[in-house]
Amino acid sequence: MIVTAPDFAAWRGAARALLAAEVSPADVLFDDGTAPGLFAAAELPPVPAGPALEVPRAFVALAESVSCHRDPQRWGRLYRALWRLTRGEPHLLDLATDDDVAWLFRAEKSVRRDAHKMKAFVRFRKVGEHFVAWHRPDHRIVRRVAPFFRRRFPEMHWSVLTPDDSVTWDREGLHFGPGVSARDAPPPDVLEDMWKTYYRATFNPARIKLKAMKKELPVRHWATLPEAALIPDLLAEAADRVAAMVQHSEGTPSAADFLPATRDLDGLRAAARDCTACGLCGPIVPPVFGTGPADARIALVGDQPDTSGAADELLDTALEEAGIDRAAVYRTTAVKQTAFAERDGAREPRRANAREVGACRPWLLAELAALRPAVIVCLGPLAAKAVLGPLFRFTERRGEVLPAGGTIAIATHFPATILRAPEEARAEIWAELVTHLARALELAGAGYHPPSHYSSRVPY
Amino acid sequence: MDTRRKLEVLADAAKYDASCASSGSKSTRRGSRLGSTEGMGICHSYTPDGRCVSLLKLLLTNYCVYDCKFCVNRVSSDTPRARFTVAEVIDLTVEFYRRNYIEGLFLSSGIVGSIDGTMEQLVAVARGLREGHGFGGYIHLKLIPGASAELVAEAGRWADRLSANIELPTAQDLHQLAPEKTRADITGTMTTVADGIAERAADRKAGLKAPVFAPAGQSTQMVVGATPTTDGVILGTADELYRTQKLRRVYYSAYSPTPHADARLPALRPPLLREHRLYQADWLLRFYGFEVSEVVAPGANLALDVDPKLAWALANRDRFPVDVNAAPRELLLRIPGVGVRNVERILAVRRHHALTVADLRALRVNWKSAAPFVLTGDHNPALRKLDTVGLKKSVQPTLFDDLDGYA
Ligand code: SF4
Numbered sequence: 101m102i103v104t105a106p107d108f109a110a111w112r113g114a115a116r117a118l119l120a121a122e123v124s125p126a127d128v129l130f131d132d133g134t135a136p137g138l139f140a141a142a143e144l145p146p147v148p149a150g151p152a153l154e155v156p157r158a159f160v161a162l163a164e165s166v167s168c169h170r171d172p173q174r175w176g177r178l179y180r181a182l183w184r185l186t187r188g189e190p191h192l193l194d195l196a197t198d199d200d201v202a203w204l205f206r207a208e209k210s211v212r213r214d215a216h217k218m219k220a221f222v223r224f225r226k227v228g229e230h231f232v233a234w235h236r237p238d239h240r241i242v243r244r245v246a247p248f249f250r251r252r253f254p255e256m257h258w259s260v261l262t263p264d265d266s267v268t269w270d271r272e273g274l275h276f277g278p279g280v281s282a283r284d285a286p287p288p289d290v291l292e293d294m295w296k297t298y299y300r301a302t303f304n305p306a307r308i309k310l311k312a313m314k315k316e317l318p319v320r321h322w323a324t325l326p327e328a329a330l331i332p333d334l335l336a337e338a339a340d341r342v343a344a345m346v347q348h349s350e351g352t353p354s355a356a357d358f359l360p361a362t363r364d365l366d367g368l369r370a371a372a373r374d375c376t377a378c379g380l381c382g383p384i385v386p387p388v389f390g391t392g393p394a395d396a397r398i399a400l401v402g403d404q405p406d407t408s409g410a411a412d413e414l415l416d417t418a419l420e421e422a423g424i425d426r427a428a429v430y431r432t433t434a435v436k437q438t439a440f441a442e443r444d445g446a447r448e449p450r451r452a453n454a455r456e457v458g459a460c461r462p463w464l465l466a467e468l469a470a471l472r473p474a475v476i477v478c479l480g481p482l483a484a485k486a487v488l489g490p491l492f493r494f495t496e497r498r499g500e501v502l503p504a505g506g507t508i509a510i511a512t513h514f515p516a517t518i519l520r521a522p523e524e525a526r527a528e529i530w531a532e533l534v535t536h537l538a539r540a541l542e543l544a545g546a547g548y549h550p551p552s553h554y555s556s557r558v559p560y
Numbered sequence: 561m562d563t564r565r566k567l568e569v570l571a572d573a574a575k576y577d578a579s580c581a582s583s584g585s586k587s588t589r590r591g592s593r594l595g596s597t598e599g600m601g602i603c604h605s606y607t608p609d610g611r612c613v614s615l616l617k618l619l620l621t622n623y624c625v626y627d628c629k630f631c632v633n634r635v636s637s638d639t640p641r642a643r644f645t646v647a648e649v650i651d652l653t654v655e656f657y658r659r660n661y662i663e664g665l666f667l668s669s670g671i672v673g674s675i676d677g678t679m680e681q682l683v684a685v686a687r688g689l690r691e692g693h694g695f696g697g698y699i700h701l702k703l704i705p706g707a708s709a710e711l712v713a714e715a716g717r718w719a720d721r722l723s724a725n726i727e728l729p730t731a732q733d734l735h736q737l738a739p740e741k742t743r744a745d746i747t748g749t750m751t752t753v754a755d756g757i758a759e760r761a762a763d764r765k766a767g768l769k770a771p772v773f774a775p776a777g778q779s780t781q782m783v784v785g786a787t788p789t790t791d792g793v794i795l796g797t798a799d800e801l802y803r804t805q806k807l808r809r810v811y812y813s814a815y816s817p818t819p820h821a822d823a824r825l826p827a828l829r830p831p832l833l834r835e836h837r838l839y840q841a842d843w844l845l846r847f848y849g850f851e852v853s854e855v856v857a858p859g860a861n862l863a864l865d866v867d868p869k870l871a872w873a874l875a876n877r878d879r880f881p882v883d884v885n886a887a888p889r890e891l892l893l894r895i896p897g898v899g900v901r902n903v904e905r906i907l908a909v910r911r912h913h914a915l916t917v918a919d920l921r922a923l924r925v926n927w928k929s930a931a932p933f934v935l936t937g938d939h940n941p942a943l944r945k946l947d948t949v950g951l952k953k954s955v956q957p958t959l960f961d962d963l964d965g966y967a
Contacts, residue, residue, distance in 0.1 A: 194908040197919035220602045224659045231658065251588070252596045256658060294652070295661050297564055301571035302607060302617060307814075307832060309610030317606040327605055334608050455636040458627045489740055490625035490635065491674060 103144065105130045105175045108167035114144055115179050119153060121145035125183045130175030153186055158193055162208055168215075168239045169207045177203055214238045218245045221321050222260055225286040231258040234285030235324055242267055246274050261285065285324075292326045299327040305338035355462040365394055365470050368463065372436065378459035380437040380452075390432030390467055397544040398424065399473040401464065403482040403514065404435045404452055414515035415479070418530070422537035432467055434486035435460045457486055469505070474544040476504055477537065480514030487511075499536050501543065508543060512536035561642055567652065569642040573622040573633055574668060577781065578811035582614045582663035582698040584776030585720040592696020595657055595664070597720060597776075602663050615666040615700060616656050620644050620681055624670030628727070628738035630786045630815055633670045646681060650688045657697050664698030664720070665689070671704060679707035679715070686718035698776070703753070706745040712752045713773075721776040721808075724749040726801065729794045733787040750805045753778045757806070777808035784838060785831040786815040792858040795841055799852045802845070812838040837862040844868055847900055848893045866952065870896040873933055874952055881935040885914045895933050897926030 101123065105111035111130065118128055123145070163178050181200050185192050195201050214237050224231035231253070242265040249260065250269050259268040261280035268275045322328035355378075360371035372387040381387045388405040406412045419426045434457055441450040452460075464486055468476060478484035481494035487509055488502060498511045513533045518526050585597035603612030621643035622633040632639055653665045667685055671678050682701050689695035701719040703712060715722055724746050728734045731743040756773045763770035780801060784794060798810040814835035841862055844850040848869070855868050863871050873880060873896045882891050884906055892903045902923050909915055917939045921927060931939075932951060 191912055194912060196905040197909055197915070197922040199922075202922050216602070219599050220604050222660050226659070233660070248599065251598065253594065253658070255593050289659075291655055291659060294564060294567060295656065295659070297567050298571050298616065298656075299605065299607065299613065301568045302575045302613060304575050304607075304609050304611075307609035307611075309832075310608055312610030313606045313608055316603065316610075316612065325605065331608055338608070454627075455638075458636040490627070491671070491740075493674065 101127060102129045102131055103175075105132055108164060111167065111175050111178070112163075115182055116153070117144045117146070118179065119182065119186065125176065125180040128176070128179065130172075130179065132172050132175060155182065155185055156190070156193060159185060162193070162204060165211050165244075166204055166207045168211045168241045168244055170239050171207065173203075174207060177207075211239050211241060211244075215241050215245050217318075217321065219248055221325060222249070223324060223326065224256075224258060225292070226289040227286050229257060231256050232261065232286040233259070234261045234280065234282060236282070236321070237262055240264055243276065246276075250274055282323075288326060296327050296330055300330055300334065303334055305334070305341040308335070308338055310335070354459050359462055359466055363466050363470055365390075365467065368466055368470060372463055375436070375463070378435075378456040380435065380439055380456060380460075385437055387436035387463070388433070389436060389463075390430055390471075392430030393428065394430075394471065396428060396430035396471065397474040398428070398477060398540055399430045399432065399468060399471055399475070400477045400479060401468075401483040401487055402431070402433045402479045404433050404438050404449075406516075407438050407449055410519070411514070411516040414518065418515060418533050418537055421534045422541060424537060424541050430471055430473065432464065434464055434483045436463055451482065457482065461486055465505070468507075473507060475540045476507060476509040477540045478509055478511040480517065481511075483514070484509075484511035499532065499539070501539070510536055510540050510543070563644075563648055563652070566642040566644055566648065567618075569640050570619045570622060570644060571617065573639070573670075574617045574619045574666070576632060576813065577617060577666070577668060577702075578813040579666065579700065579723065579779055579781060579809070581612075581809070582700075582720075584808055585698060586775065589690070589696045589772070591694065593694030594654065595695050595697030597664075597696065597698050599663070604661055604663065613661075614663045615698065616653055616662045616664070617666040618644070618649060618652075618668070620646075620649065620667060620669035620678075620685065621672060622670050623672045626671055626738070626740045628741065630728075630737055630783050646684045646688060649685045650692065653689060653697075654693055654695065657695070662697075664700070666700040666702075668702035669704070675704050675706050676708050676711055679704045679711045683711060683715050683718065686715065690718050700776075703749050705741055705749045707749060709752050712749060713756060716753065716756045716773040717771060719774055721779060722753050722774045723779045723781070724753070726780045726782050726797065726810075728787060729782055729784075729789045729797045730787075733789055737786060747805070750778065750780070750801075750807075754805045778805070779807055779809040779811060781811040781813055783815050784812050784835055790856075790859055791834070791838060791841070791861040792852075792856045794838060795845070795852050795856060796858060798842060799845055810842060812842070833864050834862070837864060837868060841868040844872075849890055867896075869894070870929060880933045881940075882933060883935040884920070885910050885936065895930055897929030898934075899925075 103114045103118070105114055114130075159181070163182075166174050166178060177200055181192060181204060184200070192198065192201060196205060218235060218237050218241060222233045222235045224233045242260065242262055246260070246267045246269075249258065249267075253269070255271065257270055259266060261284070263281065264279045266277045266280050268277070317325075317328070322331075355372075355375055358371055358375045358377060360367045369389045372381075372389055375381055375387055390399075392399075400415070402411070402415075416426055419429070435452040439450050439452045439456060440447045468487075476487055478487050481492075484494050484498070485492050487504055488511065492511070494511060498513070500510070502509050502511075513529050513536075515533065518529055518533075521529055581601060582597070583601035585600070588596040588598055601614070603614045605613040607613060619633070621641075622639065623641050623643060624631075624633045625635055627634045627636050631637075649665070649667065653662075656662045657664070665685070667682055669678050669682055682704075686699050686701055689697075689699065698721075699719045700721040700723065701715050703715065703722055703724040705724050712722070726746055727738055727741060734741055734743055753774060757777065760770045760773040782794065782797070794812070801807045801810060812835050814831045841850075841855045844855055845852065850872070854872060856862050862868055866874065873894065879891070879894070882895050884892065884895075889903060889907065892898065892906060893900065898906075902925055905923055906915060906920075909919060914937045916936050920930065920934070920936065
């Protein structure tokens with residue numbers, strides 16, 4: 101007999117009646133209404149009164165899902181499974197290798213995957229205050245997936261249009277309607293360009309895996325995904341972009357490459373002569389390494405070699421005022437050569453940049469490690485960051501005694517700051533500098549144990 | 561700079577972060593007006609590098625005072641810089657979300673000003689999305705190692721997932737390539753998160769209505785191939801993190817040449833196949849009951865030509881063939897070509913009848929890999945076959961099957 105089953109509810113009613121009348125699966129043909137039937141549908145036998153047959157809950161869920169599948173076989177397959185479940189094979193669904201069960205599982209998987217893709221690949225476009233999407237699913241899943249979008253976008257007024265069905269949420273209820281052809285899809289909205297910008301930027305041309313991509317983003321969906329239009333271009337550019345990346349490894353070489361095996365002060369000084377890490381030094385302007393006694397208790401770190409001598413002079417005065425014997429301190433800098441900038445044809449000293457400071461830092465750290473002073477005095481923010489790490493906040497923390505790689509450091513003003521400071525501030529800066537230096541002297545004698553909770557933050 | 565240009569710079573800068581998944585949150589936040597997290601793991605698009613686009617992955621800024629050698633955003637790199645405002649990120653997230661482009665936001669940042677100042681900004685974006693927009697979508701915040709516990713706690717309130725990057729497999733690697741970061745800071749931050757998660761679980765068990773805390777747990781990322789450290793050490797570190805910090809995921813990121821790479825790093829194509837094998841091995845640890853020591857020795861690397869499960873089987877031929885009709889679950893899980901789901905199905909079927917080769921084929925097990933290792937009622941791979949020298953060759957999937965002719 102032929103039974104019409106356009107949807108799940110109709111099939112379910114029919115299946116109940118057929119089962120009760122003991123109509124074997126071999127004797128029934130389900131017509132799902134997608135193609136005009138050759139024969140008229142038969143009258144269903146009446147459903148006898150009494151409790152409905154019990155089937156495993158898992159079967160109901162499976163049947164609901166499989167009913168969305170496009171294959172006309174689905175109703176027959178489901179009925180046969182139902183028949184077997186209720187006739188001596190209650191464990192049928194455990195038998196994943198059975199032909200009927202395997203077919204149903206595959207159909208269920210196909211529907212599940214399609215529903216998943218719909219949740220992912222629907223692209224709303226804003227039309228006035230209304231968000232509209234056109235999507236082409238493989239199966240008839242609009243009713244199955246619509247509640248997901250309702251839960252996700254409760255405050256939006258939206259519609260999803262597909263060739264078979266459409267659904268609209270008006271902030272109160274879901275309304276289902278007829279299919280809509282691709283011609284009636286909404287036009288792109290302004291945000292689509294932003295999305296494409298994002299898509300382009302997030303792609304790494306060094307890692308092309310096209311097969312993996314196509315597996316997850318089936319080409320048949322590309323037409324409704326705005327970003328898919330970029331793919332051919334992205335692929336075409338990729339090889340060149342990678343080549344450029346590899347070539348452009350211009351890099352920031354580091355002095356670490358030049359560190360010698362023996363790292364005493366003389367060894368370091370000798371090896372530094374070859375350093376070309378940041379380009380400030382060269383055969384004519386070799387690195388200016390630190391000077392002073394190798395057993396100095398105090399090491400002073402400035403930013404870069406003083407070309408004018410003015411800063412050094414001021415420092416000498418400050419040391420004297422603080423009561424420090426200037427012959428007993430070791431003086432060095434964060435960067436071992438002075439940086440220059442061209443301005444209006446003239447060369448003038450400039451501040452070293454982060455790249456140069458970073459490149460030269462291994463010398464400074466090796467130098468301090470070889471020296472093991474009792475106290476490091478950092479003169480100015482640049483030197484302080486080189487010693488205490490890039491997050492050191494000079495304005496807030498200068499004058500504090502801080503642990504630094506097994507010893508202690510204190511940051512204070514760079515003497516030359518005084519020359520640039522406004523008249524009224526000079527006295528104060530000077531007083532601070534002298535106080536900090538005096539504190540360093542005191543610490544150099546006292547021996548000091550840094551609080552342990554700091555130690556994990558020390559950068560070297 | 562207009563928002564579009566910032567998007568270009570700050571998405572480009574964020575793309576080296578491997579984590580993209582939006583999975584792990586079991587339910588949508590109560591009272592959300594826009595967005596849900598029920599569609600776990602929805603990938604809204606894929607880029608030609610085969611990776612999914614699930615979240616809007618951005619940096620708040622790519623200015624950074626740190627100088628981590630493998631990072632394109634390190635202070636000494638001459639990459640173009642940009643900085644989003646908190647409002648811009650919130651706006652982009654909401655508008656992208658409304659069009660169903662994304663599942664949510666993955667937000668990270670370069671470190672500027674101070675650690676806590678940077679962390680505060682990240683938290684402000686998440687708070688703004690939740691409180692200002694009733695946003696119920698997924699949020700993954702990257703933690704700045706060393707951030708204060710209060711800020712980490714607040715981040716956990718707004719975010720679904722938190723992560724602090726372990727960056728490199730050993731403390732020495734870190735010292736060498738990320739001199740400003742310390743293992744202690746990183747694991748300290750992880751512990752704060754792990755404690756927050758454990759505390760909430762305990763409160764709920766005691767029947768208290770505890771506020772949410774990173775319901776999707778925490779993850780981390782490790783750069784692979786920037787130092788000579790071996791896979792054995794890498795997996796050892798991952799395993800330790802799974803055990804001690806209860807991480808949900810460890811992401812492995814093949815070191816990729818960045819446009820402004822430090823010269824001391826290999827200017828090579830990223831070791832993608834190695835990364836792939838690490839993920840396979842990681843999978844064996846988490847779902848198949850393997851110990852690290854079974855998969856790879858500490859000083860060794862994973863084989864590139866066979867997947868780690870097949871490699872184990874080849875090295876332990878005396879354990880095979882496994883009788884699919886009698887073997888315990890743990891052993892079934894060790895058969896090459898048979899996945900977790902099929903193990904469950906085999907167990908269900910065999911309660912009713914003995915399995916044959918046809919059954920295994922119906923389950924679509926990878927027969928080419930599995931055949932020499934299984935015993936069914938009608939299939940008995942002569943032990944001779946297991947002993948053959950050419951076995952590896954005959955069971956091995958085509959090399960680079962899943963890498964699409966890359967390499
Ligand atoms: S300034 Fe420092 S890093 Fe630059 S070349 Fe001279 S010694 Fe090397």
